[in-house]
Amino acid sequence: MKKENYRIAVIGAGKLAWSLIPAIQRSGYRIDYLSSRTIESAAAASKKFKIKNYSNSLRDIPDSCNIFLLCVPDDKLGSVSASLAKTLTILKNKIFIHFSGVLGSSVLKRLSDKGGGAASFHIMQTFPSGKKVKIRNAYASVETRNRAADKFLSVLSEDLGVKSFKLNESHKTLYHLAGVFASNFMVSNLFAAEKLFSKDVKKVDFNKLIKPMLLTTIENVVNQKAVNAISGPAERGDLTTIKLHVDKLREEDPFILLSYLTQSLNIIEIKKEQGEFTSAHSEIEDYLMGRLKSYLKRSIIK
Secondary structure (H helix, E strand, O other), rough: OHHHHOOOEEEOHHHHHHHHHHHHOOOOOOEEEEOOOOOHHHHHHHHHHOOEEOOHHHHHHHOOOOOOEEEHHHHHHHHHHHHHHOOOOOOOOOEEEEOOOOOOOOHHHHHHOOEEEEEEEEEOOOOOOOOOOOOOOOOOEEEEEOOOHHHHHHHHHHHHOEEEEEEEEEHHHHHHHHHHHHHHHHHHHHHHHHHHHOOOOOOOOOOHHHHHHHHHHHHHHHHHHHHHHOOHHHHHHOOHHHHHHHHHHHHHHHHHHHHHHHHHHHHHHHHHHHHHHHHHHHHHHHHHHHHHHHHHHHHHHO
């Protein structure tokens, strides 16, 4: 089917939509309708992207729409798909695509049961705000049992400059967890780092301080893989420094202490993976496990 024969309806005008819509429009696709939870957010997005038809009601979707992009939170996919299945009179030859990283196409069962094509298309990228985020050259997982949806997403991926690959629904949770650890938890760790740094040092900009180290770390991971890019006291077998860290965190921030203990143990696992697990690392592992058990025991008692 030619691009001009696709009539796209975007459901949801949140962070993802504000990056996805312009990328789709630049690729030559036509968006006929935009829906959002509130009329204000629908109006703002339609004005920004020059989409003529918009509303906060699924009943206003034009009958001509045959591609539905469900840019809604994961916990709303079930209810939105049920509403669409109830609202739309004809679902045959219509394709419904959601963008959840952890949920598969089966969450759209209400739609597929009535003849619609269901698929999940998750772009491995972070969308922290309404500002436009670059999608080109990102990877995206495709999960669907529908041939038409699979074909459409293959062409769409190429047009968007996205590197798509097939993923079984049963693999989606681990796939999404990988993204959470790589992006969400990295930001969380940097938040903890800034919190600790700012307790004593006020005159140095934290972001400028860590930028060289952070960029080098990312470069090393990309070029050498994470297993070969680790450094620090746990990696080099420095128990003295680790004990100083633990004692200080017990005073300053017990919550960050828990993160320190578990992540240091993960570094010990890296040493095992490298085949460089020494008696010094074994001693550190025993110490960290002891501290962790003590921490958890106190937490359970409280």
